[in-house]
Structures are given as structure tokens and as C-alpha cells.
Amino acid sequence: MTLQAITLDLDDTLWPMAPTLRRAEAAMHAWLAQHAPATSAAHDKAAWLALRRAVVADRPDWAHDLSALRRETIRRALQAAGDDPALAATAFEVFFAERQRVDLFDDVLPALGRLAARWPVVALTNGNADVQRVPGLGLHFRATVSARDLGLAKPAPAAFAAACARAGSAADATLHVGDDAALDVDGALDAGLQAAWVRRPGGPDTGLPARTPQHVVASLAELADRLGV
Numbered sequence: 001m002t003l004q005a006i007t008l009d010l011d012d013t014l015w016p017m018a019p020t021l022r023r024a025e026a027a028m029h030a031w032l033a034q035h036a037p038a039t040s041a042a043h044d045k046a047a048w049l050a051l052r053r054a055v056v057a058d059r060p061d062w063a064h065d066l067s068a069l070r071r072e073t074i075r076r077a078l079q080a081a082g083d084d085p086a087l088a089a090t091a092f093e094v095f096f097a098e099r100q101r102v103d104l105f106d107d108v109l110p111a112l113g114r115l116a117a118r119w120p121v122v123a124l125t126n127g128n129a130d131v132q133r134v135p136g137l138g139l140h141f142r143a144t145v146s147a148r149d150l151g152l153a154k155p156a157p158a159a160f161a162a163a164c165a166r167a168g169s170a171a172d173a174t175l176h177v178g179d180d181a182a183l184d185v186d187g188a189l190d191a192g193l194q195a196a197w198v199r200r201p202g203g204p205d206t207g208l209p210a211r212t213p214q215h216v217v218a219s220l221a222e223l224a225d226r227l228g229v
Contacts (some may be wrong), residue, residue: 005169009178015102028095039081064147100133107221116140124163155187185209
């Protein structure tokens with residue numbers, strides 16, 4: 001079938017996620033050290049991880065909303081240390097602003113330009129990145145479909161269906177592109193889409209997919225070449 005649209009994962013497909021998170025968390029902790037020193041002093045890395053696990057356990061209904069989980073983790077840390085829990089909102093915004101400062105892989109903008117000139121491209125993400133806040137990125141996307149907005153996350157078939165609806169394409173004529181074997185490859189194929197697995201050198205190991213994608217590539221540029229654009 002003729003390809004009608006592309007849906008595209010963000011984290012670790014368009015940029016490396018680990019350094020982005022490290023910078024964002026460092027910015028948040030620097031802000032807390034200045035504005036909530038008791039919280040900063042009382043919580044080392046292990047304590048933050050324990051708080052995060054507790055929030056995840058207490059609020060399974062937020063599994064799709066990473067922003068809500070992080071805000072609540074910050075709020076609990078502030079409360080436990082005797083600082084004002086209301087500071088969680090600003091602390092999160094410090095984190096979130098830095099979280100949007102991503103380092104795109106070198107091939108991304110040129111390849112996206114090629115792909116978006118031919119097909120509508122819709123971001124489909126379980127994370128909380130905002131393509132409109134990344135310089136030069138947003139103009140290539142027709143829409144963004146996020147787990148937070150949907151109330152569910154990949155690999156749920158409904159997440160892929162929502163992205164196809166925003167693209168105006170049939171599932172079997174839509175190519176989903178992503179780095180995660182289970183969430184992106186198996187999720188897309190199970191939902192009736194085509195799949196392109198982006199395996200960047202040095203990227204995170206997500207295991208092997210249970211099903212065979214139509215494309216396995218090392219970059220977005222290689223995918224654009226394969227698709228003839």
C-alpha cells in the first residue's frame with residue numbers, strides 16, 4: 001500500500017535522552033538548593049528514587065503522565081523536608097524548561113525536512129517533550145500525540161490509532177518510526193501500522209522486537225534514503 005503518513009517517536013529517536021534528563025535534573029536540583037535548601041540537603045539520589053517509586057506505586061493512574069509523576073515527587077520531597085510544597089510547581093517548570101533543551105542527532109533536521117516534504121509527520125510520544133519548544137523542529141510536524149493528552153501510552157493500539165487520526169491516514173498506510181523494540185516496533189505492528197526500527201550506534205538497548213519491522217536503520221537519514229526522498 002502507498003505510504004500516507006509517518007508517526008515518529010521522540011526520545012532516543014531524535015535526540016539522546018540520558019544527557020537531556022541529567023541536565024534537566026541538575027537544573028532542578030540547583031534551583032532547590034537555592035530556594036528549598038532543606039529539601040536539597042535531605043534528599044540524595046537514592047532518596048529521590050525511593051520517592052519516585054512510591055509515587056508510581058501510589059498513582060498507577062498517572063503511569064502515562066510523566067509530568068504529574070515528577071511534580072508529585074517534588075511535592076513530597078518538599079513536604080518531607082518541611083519546605084513549602086507549593087514550590088513544586090516552579091521547581092518542575094525549571095526542570096521542564098531544561099528538558100526541552102535537547103541535542104538533536106546531526107541527521108534529524110535534514111532528514112525530517114525530506115520526510116515532511118513528502119508525508120504528514122505526527123509525533124507520538126510517551127514522554128513530555130514539546131517539539132514546538134525545540135528550535136527548528138516543530139515546523140516539520142503536523143501534530144503531536146502524547147501519552148499525557150491521551151490518557152494512555154504506547155504500545156496501546158489506541159495511541160497509534162490516535163496518531164493515525166491526526167495524520168489523516170489509514171493504519172496500514174502509516175509508518176511508525178522509533179527506537180524501542182517493544183513500544184515502537186511491536187506496538188506499531190500490533191496496531192496495524194508499518195514499523196521502522198531506528199537502532200542508533202550507542203543507543204539504549206531495548207531488546208529485540210517479537211515481530212519483524214519493515215525497516216531497520218541506524219539513522220533517520222538512512223530511512224529517508226530507503227524511502228526515496
